[in-house]
Amino acid sequence: xxxxxxxxxxxxxxxxxxxxxxxxxxxxxxxxxxxxxxxxxxxxxxxxxxxxxxxxxxxxxxxxxxxxxxxxxxxxxxxxxxxxxxxxxxxxxxxxxxxxxxxxxxxxxxxxxxxxxxxxxxxxxxxxxxxxxxxxxxxxxxxxxxxxxxxxxxxxxxxxxxxxxxxxxxxxxxxxxxxxxxxxxxxxxxxxxxxxxxxxxxxxxxxxxxxxxxxxxxxxxxxxxxxxxxxxxxxxxxxxxxxxxxxxxxxxxxxxxxxxxxxxxxxxxxxxxxxxxxxxxxxxxxxxxxxxxxxxxxxxxxxxxxxxxxxxxxxxxxxxxxxxxxxxxxxxxxxxxxxxxx
Amino acid sequence: xxxxxxxxxxxxxxxxxxxxxxxxxxxxxxxxxxxxxxxxxxxxxxxxxxxxxxxxxxxxxxxxxxxxxxxxxxxxxxxxxxxxxxxxxxxxxxxxxxxxxxxxxxxxxxxxxxxxxxxxxxxxxxxxxxxxxxxxxxxxxxxxxxxxxxxxxxxxxxxxxxxxxxxxxxxxxxxxxxxxxxxxxxxxxxxxxxxxxxxxxxxxxxxxxxxxxxxxxxxxxxxxxxxxxxxxxxxxxxxxxxxxxxxxxxxxxxxxxxxxxxxxxxxxxxxxxxxxxxxxxxxxxxx
Numbered sequence: 001x002x003x004x005x006x007x008x009x010x011x012x013x014x015x016x017x018x019x020x021x022x023x024x025x026x027x028x029x030x031x032x033x034x035x036x037x038x039x040x041x042x043x044x045x046x047x048x049x050x051x052x053x054x055x056x057x058x059x060x061x062x063x064x065x066x067x068x069x070x071x072x073x074x075x076x077x078x079x080x081x082x083x084x085x086x087x088x089x090x091x092x093x094x095x096x097x098x099x100x101x102x103x104x105x106x107x108x109x110x111x112x113x114x115x116x117x118x119x120x121x122x123x124x125x126x127x128x129x130x131x132x133x134x135x136x137x138x139x140x141x142x143x144x145x146x147x148x149x150x151x152x153x154x155x156x157x158x159x160x161x162x163x164x165x166x167x168x169x170x171x172x173x174x175x176x177x178x179x180x181x182x183x184x185x186x187x188x189x190x191x192x193x194x195x196x197x198x199x200x201x202x203x204x205x206x207x208x209x210x211x212x213x214x215x216x217x218x219x220x221x222x223x224x225x226x227x228x229x230x231x232x233x234x235x236x237x238x239x240x241x242x243x244x245x246x247x248x249x250x251x252x253x254x255x256x257x258x259x260x261x262x263x264x265x266x267x268x269x270x271x272x273x274x275x276x277x278x279x280x281x282x283x284x285x286x287x288x289x290x291x292x293x294x295x296x297x298x299x300x301x302x303x304x305x306x307x308x309x310x311x312x313x314x315x316x317x318x319x320x321x322x323x324x325x326x327x328x329x330x331x332x333x334x335x336x337x338x339x340x341x342x
Numbered sequence: 343x344x345x346x347x348x349x350x351x352x353x354x355x356x357x358x359x360x361x362x363x364x365x366x367x368x369x370x371x372x373x374x375x376x377x378x379x380x381x382x383x384x385x386x387x388x389x390x391x392x393x394x395x396x397x398x399x400x401x402x403x404x405x406x407x408x409x410x411x412x413x414x415x416x417x418x419x420x421x422x423x424x425x426x427x428x429x430x431x432x433x434x435x436x437x438x439x440x441x442x443x444x445x446x447x448x449x450x451x452x453x454x455x456x457x458x459x460x461x462x463x464x465x466x467x468x469x470x471x472x473x474x475x476x477x478x479x480x481x482x483x484x485x486x487x488x489x490x491x492x493x494x495x496x497x498x499x500x501x502x503x504x505x506x507x508x509x510x511x512x513x514x515x516x517x518x519x520x521x522x523x524x525x526x527x528x529x530x531x532x533x534x535x536x537x538x539x540x541x542x543x544x545x546x547x548x549x550x551x552x553x554x555x556x557x558x559x560x561x562x563x564x565x566x567x568x569x570x571x572x573x574x575x576x577x578x579x580x581x582x583x584x585x586x587x588x589x590x591x592x593x594x595x596x597x598x599x600x601x602x603x604x605x606x607x608x609x610x611x612x613x614x615x616x617x618x619x620x621x622x623x624x625x626x627x628x629x
Contacts, residue, residue, distance in 0.1 A: 002478050003437070092433040222455060226447055228434050232427050235396060237447040237500065238420025282480065283434035 003282035012294045019301040023070040026305040028313065029061050036062065064199070072198040072206060072262055073304045073318070074297035077269055079210040079259040081296020083252040084270025085277075085289055086217050089228040090248050093157060094278075095333075097271035098256040100161045104267070105168040106138020107131035107260040109175075115183050116175050124205055131257040138164055139253055194317040195263055195304045206262045213255030214293055220248060221285035228283060266319045268326025269296050275333065345369035346504060346535050347393060351402035354392045362388045364559040365402070370537060372503070375530040377540040377550035377567070381580045385559040386539040387428060390506045393537070394425045406504075420448035424500035426493055428508040428539075435480040438492050442468055442477075445499030467495040471525070487518035494525065505529065507538040511545070523549040547571050547595035555579045571595050 024036040038052035039062050054062075080098060087096040087103075098104050110130035111120075119126040145160035146153070176184065217224075223244050226234045234241050259266070277291040300318060303325065307316035347370040354363040362385045370376055378386045391397040393404055395411045404411045406422055414422070424445070445467070446460040468474040471491040476484065481492060490510060497505055507526070511519040519542055526536045527549045540546045546553060546567060553570040555563040557579050563570045570576075576584040576597065583600040 003480075089434075094433060219453065222447075222450070223452070225436075225440065226444055229432060229436070229441075229444060230430075233430065233444070235416070236394075236420070236425045236427065237444055238415075238417040239447065240416055278434065282440070283436050284440045 003280065003287075005281045005287050008277070008280045008291055012291060012298065015298050016294055019298045019305065020070060020074075023073060023301045023305045024062060024066045027066065027308045029058075029065075031058055031062070031066075068200045068203050069195050069198045069304075070301060071203045073195045073301045075203070075206050075210050076195075076259040076263040076266065077273075077300025078214060078293040078297040079206075079255045080266060080269040080300070081273035081292040082214045082217050082289060083256045083259075084296075085274040085285070085292040086224060086248050086252045087270070088274055089224040089283075089285055090245055090252070091157070092228045092230050094275060095158060095271070097268070098252070099265070099267045099270065100158065102138035102142040102161050102164040102168065103135045103253055103256045104260055104265045105165045105172075106134040106136070106141075107257040108134070108265055109138070109168045109171050110134025110257070111261055112172050112175050112187055115186050116179050118183075120186075124201070128205065128209065128258050128261045131261045132254055134168075135253040135257040135260075136250070138168055139249060194319060196315060196317070198262065202262045206258050209254055209258040213251050213258070214289075216251045217248070217255075218289055220244075220251075221289050224248065224285040224289075225283075228285070264319060266300070266322055268322050268330065269300055272326050272329045272333075273299055275329075344372060346372045346407055347537075348405040348408075349393065349402070350405070352392060352399050352404055353401035354388060354397050354399050356388075356397070361400075362559050363392060366559075366561055367402075368554065368561060368564055370535060372535050373530055373533055374535055375526055375549065375551045376535075376537045377546040377553045378537060378556065379540055379543065379546060379553055379570075379579070380556035380562075384556040384579075386556055387508050388559075389556070390425070390508050390537065390539060394423055394506055395419050396425075417448045420500065420502075422502055423504040423506055424497040424502040426497050426505075426507045426510055428512070430493060432481060435482050437478050437480055438468065438473055438484070438495075439464065439477040441481055441492055442473075442495045442499050445496040445501075448500065463501065464495075464499050467498040468492075470498065471495040487514050490514060490518065490522065494522065498529075503533075504535045504537070507536065509539050509541065511540070511542055519545060543571065543576075543597045544595060547597065567595065571597060 021033050021036055025031045025033050034049065034052055035054050035058065038049035039054045039059060041048045042050075042054070083103070084097045087098065087101060088094055090096070108131070110133055111127050113134070114120045114127040114130035119130070142157070142160045142164045145163065146156040148156065176187065179187065223239065226237060226239050227241065227244060227248070231241055256270070273296045274288065274292045277288055277295055281287040281291045300322070303321035304318040307318055307321045310316050349366050349368050352363055352366045353361060355361045364385075366389070378389065380386055388397060392399060393411075395404075395414065398412075406414065406419075411419070442464045443456060443460060446456060446464065449460070450456075465474060465477075468477055471494050473488060473492050473495055476488065481489060484492065494507075494510065497507070505526075507522075511522045514522070523542075523545045526538060530536055530551065538550075540550070548567075550567055552565065553563070553567050554561060555570055555575065562579050563575045571586045573584060573586055576586060580599075583602065584597060585600055586595055586597045588594070589596045
């Protein structure tokens with residue numbers, strides 16, 4: 001068995017182009033693939049497809065509705081998949097995922113707190129900041145509960161994640177009970193995990209932290225490789241394990257928290273994408289991270305676009321789509337991989 | 343040759359009430375191939391961990407090249423001593439090349455990536471241990487012997503003057519076991535220092551330049567293999583009757599345990615386990 005890195009890169013590149021096209025054309029307002037391509041060429045001033053006409057209304061839809069939504073979708077998918085890859089490497093545990101280790105539920109608590117205090121209207125960055133702190137607290141709580149003699153067994157990590165998730169769910173619920181109707185609507189707007197009504201301001205809000213987070217992760221791929229060999233091996237080659245775990249955890253929490261803020265809680269992307277990519281390109285993070293970033297973006301865009309065309313005149317939220325596709329894969333992973341039971 | 347590792351009145355243990363290493367005092371010189379022997383639980387692995395700085399001492403001192411081990415940074419230690427653990431459990435299926443290149447970690451600044459030099463050194467190490475042909479294969483698809491040679495290549499890629507190996511030959515077949523010892527002997531002849539926890543006493547007798555025999559965290563014997571591997575010393579070290587003879591044809595030591603005297607209680611237990619034909623309860627009637 002060998003890994004297929006070049007083939008995967010070519011496939012992912014092709015799929016990225018197709019899903020971008022799919023996402024820009026899919027939806028209630030009808031636009032063909034060719035029209036999307038023509039609009040793209042016109043925007044860039046390329047001398048192709050000049051005979052294809054795109055109406056002003058269609059242009060507006062593409063410019064102000066579909067483009068930001070597509071970019072947000074790709075960014076969030078890429079961010080979640082990259083965070084999942086980092087968390088799995090960091091704990092050398094293939095079941096770590098932003099949802100499972102409590103990052104997502106912690107970010108939700110932080111975001112809800114920002115909404116209920118009304119701080120989200122003060123600054124665009126208030127909600128991400130609150131979500132980031134919530135995510136960090138949650139992850140420290142989960143890891144603290146799961147650590148036994150310096151090791152983190154898979155089963156205790158999962159159980160601690162469940163416990164922390166339940167606690168944070170209760171805190172979120174308690175805050176919702178006392179929230180007024182307007183704020184409640186704001187909360188509901190993103191909690192299901194949706195890319196609906198995502199505009200350029202969401203792109204701006206997410207771009208900085210997510211792009212920076214992914215950049216840092218790529219820069220630290222070599223360290224992640226060492227951590228993923230296990231704590232003893234990492235120490236044997238002289239790595240200050242705690243320091244690097246902390247730095248990478250902060251970066252992953254920041255990226256996830258931002259993703260959760262702009263799109264709501266979307267599960268399973270951080271779990272299944274790194275896992276699939278690891279089978280194709282191997283666990284070396286120099287290849288795995290970029291592959292996961294692209295595949296995560298492609299997967300989320302695909303789920304979102306599919307949700308828009310699946311049922312006529314209705315939209316299935318992207319969070320629901322990823323959960324429907326992710327749950328069977330997660331169960332399959334649990335059953336198939338006996339090494340996870342250690 | 344000068345002492346590269348000095349252990350001075352060292353005492354260590356994993357928790358407050360437990361003393362695993364008890365007031366040890368010895369030194370290892372450059373170029374020695376030291377076999378650390380003793381029965382299970384004698385403190386052999388704990389000694390390697392202490393000398394590598396993984397387990398802080400409760401008393402005494404360990405000096406590496408004359409400097410207290412506590413004064414070294416993690417990276418400095420990793421550039422001085424490489425360490426092969428007893429059991430390496432990998433969660434992810436890294437390729438052979440990925441694993442061996444990990445040995446280059448201590449030579450890089452945090453932002454630096456691997457360069458041609460690292461690749462060249464890693465490839466030389468893989469070639470030396472005969473695993474270059476499988477460089478792109480996932481490590482979990484290899485046999486136990488191949489895997490151990492990969493880990494040895496990783497330790498070599500660390501380019502340290504001192505190597506600590508914790509039972510590197512455990513679970514390997516005869517050929518691979520001997521190969522590991524041969525590798526280490528060659529390395530020591532070229533100036534490296536190897537300390538290795540060993541259970542294969544016959545191989546230790548042939549290849550090690552010096553043996554340290556531990557019993558209950560204390561150093562019971564220290565010297566040339568022929569001086570340590572005597573009936574009397576081995577029997578007290580292993581709490582069993584052990585005989586050491588010299589093979590007249592090869593001249594190598596031949597070590598084996600002598601059967602304990604017949605024990606009537608044990609024999610009666612065995613009767614119960616095997617079952618008596620007379621009571622008609624024996625399994626396997628079809629045979």
